[in-house]
Amino acid sequence: MNSITRRGALIAGALLPAAPALAQGEWPAKPVRIVVPFPPGGLVDLLARSVSQSLTTKFGHPFVVENRGGAGGNIGADVVAKAPPDGYTIMAGSLGPLAVNQYIYPSMPYDTNTAFAPIVLLATTPKVLCCANARPWQSVAALIAEAKARPGQLTAGSAGSGSSLHFALELFKEATGTNIQHVPYRGAAPAVTDLVAGNIDFVIDNVPNILAQIRGRSVRPLATPSTQRLAQLPDVPTMAEAGMPNFVFGTAFGMAAPAGTSPDICRRIAEAVTEALRDPTIGGRLTEIGAVLGGGTPDDFARAIAREKETLEPVIRRAGIRAD
Structure with missing residues (x-):
């Protein structure tokens, strides 16, 4: 190969995408851990396991549920907060460790306001x-x-x-x-x-x-302190119908990742979870036991966390609530 041809080949090669770099940037390339910061058998555990198989099918790598209960969810949440922000450790939990535990525990192992990247609302x-x-x-x-x-x-x-x-x-x-x-x-x-x-x-x-x-x-x-009568309890009035129009309250569950996790990864998980919840088999089973299905974007879930803090922090303060 003469020098001109060789130089042209080098320039052309430099302009082509670097295949190894692309391979390193692919996600997921190995199993993903879903930490549930509560014992097995509860609703959040059921939610996590209900969507994990769909995520496994969608992304081609196992999404494995791991229960790490204790301290109102703080122990498992701390595992996630301190994990590398690479998309391979995420949490499925209530809004306790994501929003309000900071107001009821005398000390926290992580900073609630900076430790996590919201992913998606699973259900309320x-x-x-x-x-x-x-x-x-x-x-x-x-x-x-x-x-x-x-x-x-x-x-x-x-x-x-x-x-x-x-x-x-x-x-x-x-x-x-x-x-x-x-x-x-x-x-x-x-x-x-x-x-x-x-x-x-x-x-x-x-x-x-x-x-x-x-x-x-x-x-x-x-x-029921809900905005409308529940399909599971159609004969039970709402609090508004019972004369308390401003009393609406439920429990929210969602997924979060360590702060710094790629927004693209969070978005892809959110889209896949939303799709799984719309599946009649998964969604129907969860609806039957009384869950109101979630889904949506990371920004949607971030707003839900903010609302939880805004609603409960003053109540906790006035009532002097402390964790057991």
């Missing part, structure tokens, strides 16, 4: 106010009247101090001007068990946690 779970069958109230108005007539004597259970059920109760107390005794349990299940037994007066629980007891008529649903 509407709540329902249920009273014990042993109580006479047939409406929210009757319950409120009783609470005002006997301040500090009615009891409401929650999944623990700083749980979303506790937040719902405090919002209800503020909205109604009532003094109701909070009874924290270690999880929603024992609270529901005591409600069925008549040991407490009512709970404001996530629909999936208590739907079986409602359908079995072992508790009495009075109203």
Whole structure:
């Protein structure tokens, strides 16, 4: 090859894309870990596992769910916060570790406001106010009247101090001007068990946690703090219909990555999750147990996190809520 031809070949080669660089930039090139910062069997675990197979199929590499529970989600969230921002470790969790735990824990292992890149809203779970069958109230108005007539004597259970059920109760107390005794349990299940037994007066629980007891008529649903009646509970009025137009509250779950993760990776995951949630098999199963399906963009989820902080921080401060 003469010098002119050789020089031309070198110039042409320089203008071509560098194949090794492209290969290094491809994502995913190996399995992706989805950390669920709660024990197996809960709703967020179900959500993560429901979309993981679709993500595996979509991207051609396994998306593996790993449960790392403890400290209200902070332990698992810290694993994600400190992981390399390369798209191979993401979190599926509630908005506790992403938004409000910073207000109820005396110290945090990461900076909530800077540690994560929001990806996508997975779902929200509407709540329902249920009273014990042993109580006479047939409406929210009757319950409120009783609470005002006997301040500090009615009891409401929650999944623990700083749980979303506790937040719902405090919002209800503020909205109604009532003094109701909070009874924290270690999880929603024992609270529901005591409600069925008549040991407490009512709970404001996530629909999936208590739907079986409602359908079995072992508790009495009075109203849902949702914008419209729920498909799973069509005969139960909303709080607005019950005379409380401004009481709307649910629990949100979503996915996030370590801060600094490529926006393109976050966007691709968000699009794939949205597509999975629209699948009739996946979406239908989640809807049946009481979830309101999410989806959307990383910016949409960022706004949901901001709303959670704005709504709950003043309530937590006024009520003096601290984690168990």
